[in-house]
Every structure is written in C-alpha cells, then in structure tokens.
Amino acid sequence: MAQIEIRDVSVDYKRPNSEETFTAVDGINLSIEKGSFVTIVGSSGCGKSTLLLALAGLIPYAKGAITVDGKTVTAPGPDRAMVFQDASLLPWRSVHGNVRFGLELRRWRRDDLDQRVTRFVHMVGLGSFADYHPHQLSGGMRQRVNIARALAVDPDVLLMDEPFGALDAQTREVMGDELLRIWERDKKTAIFVTHAIDEAIFLGDRVVVMGKNPGHIREIVEIDLPRPRTSAMLDSPAFIAYRQKLRDYIAADMASLQMVKDVA
Ligand SMILES: Nc1ncnc2c1ncn2[C@@H]1O[C@H](COP(=O)(O)OP(=O)(O)OP(=O)(O)O)[C@@H](O)[C@H]1O
Ligand SMILES: [Mg+2]
Structure with missing residues (x-):
C-alpha cells in the first residue's frame, strides 16, 4: 500500500444561502508513494484546493x-502540514514568531524550540529578517515564512496550494530550486x-491533471527526468x-466544457 491512498473520494459543499449541496470533486483515485513529489494542475475551480483540504482533514x-500510513483521515494531524493558497501570517508576530506559532499550535514543548525555529528561518534564506514583521517583507519572503512554518513541524506530508502563486517568475524559479x-x-x-x-513538470515525479464539472482526475503524466532537476532541462x-x-490535456478539458455549454 502507498503512503497516501485516495479511494473514490467525493467532496460536497453546501451552496450559499441554501440547503442544497453540490459535488465539487468526484471519483478521485490516487496512490502516492512515500517521499514522492506529486504536482496537480487544472483550470480554476476544478477542485484542486478542495482535494488538498480534504487530504489535510480540514x-x-x-x-x-483517504488514508495516510494506513490511518483514515478525519481531521488535521501532525503528520500533514499545509501551505495555503492565500498566505496567512500573523501580522503582529515577527518572522521568527510566525514560524514559532506553527510549533506552538502543535504543542511542541521541547527545549530546542527556538533553536529549531532559527534553523528553519535560515533554511528559507530569511536569517537576517527574523525580527521583521509581515508588512516589512516582500510577497516572496512572506511565502517563504509560510513554507518554513510548514516544514518546521516536521510533517511526513507537505501539502502546498499554489505557494508561489503571488511571486514573479524569477523568484518563483529560485523558490522552486530551494x-x-x-x-x-x-x-x-x-x-x-x-x-x-513548467513548474509542475520541473518539480514533479508525476503531474496530475484535473478536469471540471465535477472535479475529477483527467490524466496522470509520469515525469521521467533525472534528479536533481536543473534549469537546463527546461529546454x-x-x-x-x-x-x-x-x-493538450488542459485544452481538451476546456473544449469539453465548451461542448457542454453548446449543448445547454
Ligand atoms: N467553502 C466552499 N463552499 C462552497 N463551495 C465551495 C467552497 N470552496 C470551494 N467551493 C467551490 O468548489 C469548486 C472547487 O473549488 P476549489 O477552490 O477547490 O478550486 P481550485 O481548483 O482550487 O481553483 P483555483 O485554481 O481557482 O484555486 C468551485 O466551484 C468553488 O466555487
Ligand atoms: Mg485553489
């Protein structure tokens, strides 16, 4: 059995101002081996965040x-950490304080807590910004704080929802390498x-392509490029x-949606 097993999963949401529900993702099947890197692409609204939130137990x-290491996911757990699509730092805490917060939430009471925080702040290249507050950082730096916070709790599984979405192309590449x-x-x-x-290919062992209405897995592409990956590979x-x-897969999904519209 793989570390993560997703078997025939559907997620329903309540429609706003109504008792009705609708199915956001349906029939999701995916096995993920321990230590592998899976990337997910698909058009806006196809349920990528929804799938990640379900995996996180949120x-x-x-x-x-959904099982992780054979245990059914019903709630968040220390084995999984999530970096959210919308960066979520506490404005009144410094970089150090924000990374520390992740550990405090998990009731990390070891003596080396602050040492550990310092290590992860350095790891994401913010060693000289530890005392800065979020408003004093660039968008890219704020996302690095988010990533440090997720990594510091030492999760087995790291769930990242467009963590580089707000960054310029250059910073994005550097962050991907990091x-x-x-x-x-x-x-x-x-x-x-x-x-x-390109980011999905560069990072992933596999790229999962999702389609819409309701969200489903359309294709899974194995990326057979050697590691470590280098920017030379992009060409x-x-x-x-x-x-x-x-x-082509993403365009095909768009085309099938257009057909649905044409018929309707
Ligand atoms: N809390 C919620 N309540 C009701 N509907 C929701 C909720 N969250 C998401 N949805 C709906 O579920 C569908 C999938 O949303 P989701 O955020 O998972 O898409 P996504 O693939 O992450 O999109 P994007 O690429 O824009 O981030 C959308 O139709 C969205 O409107
Ligand atoms: Mg999303």
Missing part, C-alpha cells in the same frame, strides 16, 4: 476513503498545486514534449 469528504533542495534532503512526501505547467526535448502533452 473539510469532510462525502464518499470514499524547495527541491529541502525535499531531496528530507524526503518528505509533497503534493503541490500550481497553475504553471530539453523531453521537457518540451511533456509541456505540449499537458497543454
């Missing part, structure tokens, strides 16, 4: 089963949502072929 699923470096050293299981196809024939394949 929202219930209506059908199916993330891979940390992941290769610690061998966490990583699940990473992004809109950027390799294999990379270009993956990019084309993924664009």
Whole structure:
C-alpha cells in the first residue's frame, strides 16, 4: 500500500444561502508513494484546493476513503502540514514568531524550540529578517515564512496550494530550486498545486491533471527526468514534449466544457 491512498473520494459543499449541496470533486483515485513529489494542475475551480483540504482533514469528504500510513483521515494531524493558497501570517508576530506559532499550535514543548525555529528561518534564506514583521517583507519572503512554518513541524506530508502563486517568475524559479533542495534532503512526501505547467513538470515525479464539472482526475503524466532537476532541462526535448502533452490535456478539458455549454 502507498503512503497516501485516495479511494473514490467525493467532496460536497453546501451552496450559499441554501440547503442544497453540490459535488465539487468526484471519483478521485490516487496512490502516492512515500517521499514522492506529486504536482496537480487544472483550470480554476476544478477542485484542486478542495482535494488538498480534504487530504489535510480540514473539510469532510462525502464518499470514499483517504488514508495516510494506513490511518483514515478525519481531521488535521501532525503528520500533514499545509501551505495555503492565500498566505496567512500573523501580522503582529515577527518572522521568527510566525514560524514559532506553527510549533506552538502543535504543542511542541521541547527545549530546542527556538533553536529549531532559527534553523528553519535560515533554511528559507530569511536569517537576517527574523525580527521583521509581515508588512516589512516582500510577497516572496512572506511565502517563504509560510513554507518554513510548514516544514518546521516536521510533517511526513507537505501539502502546498499554489505557494508561489503571488511571486514573479524569477523568484518563483529560485523558490522552486530551494524547495527541491529541502525535499531531496528530507524526503518528505509533497503534493503541490500550481497553475504553471513548467513548474509542475520541473518539480514533479508525476503531474496530475484535473478536469471540471465535477472535479475529477483527467490524466496522470509520469515525469521521467533525472534528479536533481536543473534549469537546463527546461529546454530539453523531453521537457518540451511533456509541456505540449499537458497543454493538450488542459485544452481538451476546456473544449469539453465548451461542448457542454453548446449543448445547454
Ligand atoms: N467553502 C466552499 N463552499 C462552497 N463551495 C465551495 C467552497 N470552496 C470551494 N467551493 C467551490 O468548489 C469548486 C472547487 O473549488 P476549489 O477552490 O477547490 O478550486 P481550485 O481548483 O482550487 O481553483 P483555483 O485554481 O481557482 O484555486 C468551485 O466551484 C468553488 O466555487
Ligand atoms: Mg485553489
């Protein structure tokens, strides 16, 4: 059995101002091996965040089963940490204080707590900004604090929802390299949502393509590029072929939605 097993999972939401529910994702099946890096792409609203939230145990699923290391997911747990799509730092706490908060939440009471916080603040390159407050940081720095906070609690599984979404292309590349470096050293299981196809290929062992109405897995593409990944690979024939394949899958999803509209 893989570390994470998602079996036939559906998630329903309540429609606003009504008792009606609708199905946001349906029939999701995915097995994820320990230490692997899975990226998820798909058009806006196809349920990527929903799937991650269900994995985190932050929202219930209506059908199916999710297990991590054989245990059914029913609530958040110390084995999983999430970096949210909207950066969520406490404005009144410093960089150090924000990373510390993650450990405080998990009732981390060891003597080396502050030492550990310092280590992770350094790891994301913010050693000289430990006393800064969120409003004194750039968007990219704030996201690094979020990532440090998630990593510091030493989760087995790292769930990341477009963590680099707000960053410029240059910073994004640097952050991607940094993330891979940390992941290769610690061998966490990583699940990473992004809109950027190149980023999905560059980071992932597999790219999961989701489609809409309701959200489902459309294709899974194995990325057979050696590690460590380097920026030179972005221009390799294999990379270009993956990019084309993924664009085609996403375009096909858009086209099938258009057909639904045409029929209706
Ligand atoms: N709390 C909620 N209550 C009701 N509906 C919701 C809720 N959260 C999400 N939805 C709906 O579920 C569907 C999937 O949303 P989700 O946020 O998972 O999409 P996504 O793939 O992450 O999109 P994006 O790429 O824009 O972040 C959308 O139709 C959305 O309106
Ligand atoms: Mg989302």
